[in-house]
Amino acid sequence: MIIERVRLQQLKVAYKAPFETSFGRSEEKDFILVSVYGDGAIGYGESVAMSHPVYNEETSGTVWYMLENFLIPKLFASDVTEPEDVSRLFAPIRRNYMAKAAIEEAVWDLHCKQQGISLASRLGGVKQTIDVGVSIGIEATVEQVLQNVERFLAEGYKKIKVKIKPGFDIQVIEAIRKRFGSDVPLMADANSAYTLEQADLLKELDSYGLMMIEQPLAHDDIIDHAKLQKQLKTPICLDESIHSAEDARKAIELGSCKIINIKLGRVGGHAESKKIHDVCERHGIPVWCGGMLEMGVGRAHNIALTSLSNFTIPGDTSASSRYWEQDIVEPSVAFIAPGMLAVPAGDGIGYEVNERNVRNYVVREAEWTSR
Numbered sequence: 200m201i202i203e204r205v206r207l208q209q210l211k212v213a214y215k216a217p218f219e220t221s222f223g224r225s226e227e228k229d230f231i232l233v234s235v236y237g238d239g240a241i242g243y244g245e246s247v248a249m250s251h252p253v254y255n256e257e258t259s260g261t262v263w264y265m266l267e268n269f270l271i272p273k274l275f276a277s278d279v280t281e282p283e284d285v286s287r288l289f290a291p292i293r294r295n296y297m298a299k300a301a302i303e304e305a306v307w308d309l310h311c312k313q314q315g316i317s318l319a320s321r322l323g324g325v326k327q328t329i330d331v332g333v334s335i336g337i338e339a340t341v342e343q344v345l346q347n348v349e350r351f352l353a354e355g356y357k358k359i360k361v362k363i364k365p366g367f368d369i370q371v372i373e374a375i376r377k378r379f380g381s382d383v384p385l386m387a388d389a390n391s392a393y394t395l396e397q398a399d400l401l402k403e404l405d406s407y408g409l410m411m412i413e414q415p416l417a418h419d420d421i422i423d424h425a426k427l428q429k430q431l432k433t434p435i436c437l438d439e440s441i442h443s444a445e446d447a448r449k450a451i452e453l454g455s456c457k458i459i460n461i462k463l464g465r466v467g468g469h470a471e472s473k474k475i476h477d478v479c480e481r482h483g484i485p486v487w488c489g490g491m492l493e494m495g496v497g498r499a500h501n502i503a504l505t506s507l508s509n510f511t512i513p514g515d516t517s518a519s520s521r522y523w524e525q526d527i528v529e530p531s532v533a534f535i536a537p538g539m540l541a542v543p544a545g546d547g548i549g550y551e552v553n554e555r556n557v558r559n560y561v562v563r564e565a566e567w568t569s570r
């Protein structure tokens with residue numbers, strides 16, 4: 200395929216409201232938008248690295264560095280025929296999954312636009328619509344969390360995920376169950392805030408009928424998660440621990456989880472996401488698409504991926520309005536029915552990027568041309 204030019208833009212955009220997890224509070228999105236040009240088309244990818252290396256080791260700065268010095272030169276020096284070639288091309292470079300994913304996604308989008316097909320269909324998607332949930336951050340009080348739950352339930356979200364941390368866990372879940380009842384599809388995400396020594400506390404969660412608990416233990420662990428899963432009725436879902444289909448296979452073999460959250464950025468892009476999806480499907484492990492507070496390009500990629508068959512649990516891809524006053528895509532990501540998004544049938548990601556909106560947020564920009 201023809202790849203002529205790559206543009207990187209770093210954008211900073213304020214969230215409607217700060218978002219807090221067990222690893223900290225974020226008020227502003229800081230990310231790299233990747234545009235890949237070829238044959239009159241533009242493919243887009245969005246890096247999900249955060250401004251600080253707290254979810255994983257990457258940041259917008261490391262993503263820019265890796266793209267400029269290693270990934271873009273490698274892409275220009277090679278013949279890419281199919282988008283699957285990109286992840287093979289990047290395989291000798293260790294980790295840096297978010298940097299790889301950002302440009303890999305853009306190449307998938309470009310390829311599909313050049314071919315006149317939708318990204319979802321090229322990935323092997325089978326769904327025309329997807330059900331989505333919402334992720335709710337830690338707040339100063341339990342009452343504030345309850346107000347957010349109420350608002351998002353009223354909007355129709357089909358899964359409520361709440362962030363927990365030691366000292367802000369059982370009481371939050373208990374209060375949600377008390378106020379909204381036992382039918383609300385509810386889960387908790389700990390972002391690695393606990394250790395196996397706190398198993399007794401985590402076992403208390405079993406009495407609240409949660410769909411799952413996400414990544415309770417260390418970000419790089421699958422051993423202790425296996426020990427914990429043996430003691431818990433609640434299914435464990437792994438997020439941070441899974442970077443590849445091999446990681447997924449090992450976690451499944453060990454019994455470290457019963458569900459896996461797939462994030463494009465965490466695993467290096469669409470090709471690896473699909474492999475993880477397939478390994479999980481073969482083992483009867485359902486998956487759902489995680490979120491990293493994306494703007495529209497990232498959301499569009501998530502939607503296409505979620506159209507695959509084994510994404511049977513509502514993911515974190517909320518509507519643009521969850522976080523943004525004004526998104527960078529048109530139309531913005533919006534429900535077609537409560538809690539439901541359409542999988543676009545248009546070329547590539549199926550959303551247009553509004554370059555004027557992008558301009559409002561750019562703090563750094565550079566371009567490289569293939570020769």
Ligand SMILES: O=C(O)CCC(=O)c1ccccc1C(=O)O
Nearest residue numbers: 254334390489490491492493515
């Ligand atoms: O709404 C979203 O995009 C999901 C937000 C979320 O839960 C999250 C946001 C930032 C970093 C990690 C996570 C996570 O899923 O663990």
Ligand SMILES: [Mg+2]
Nearest residue numbers: 388413414438
């Ligand atoms: Mg998570």
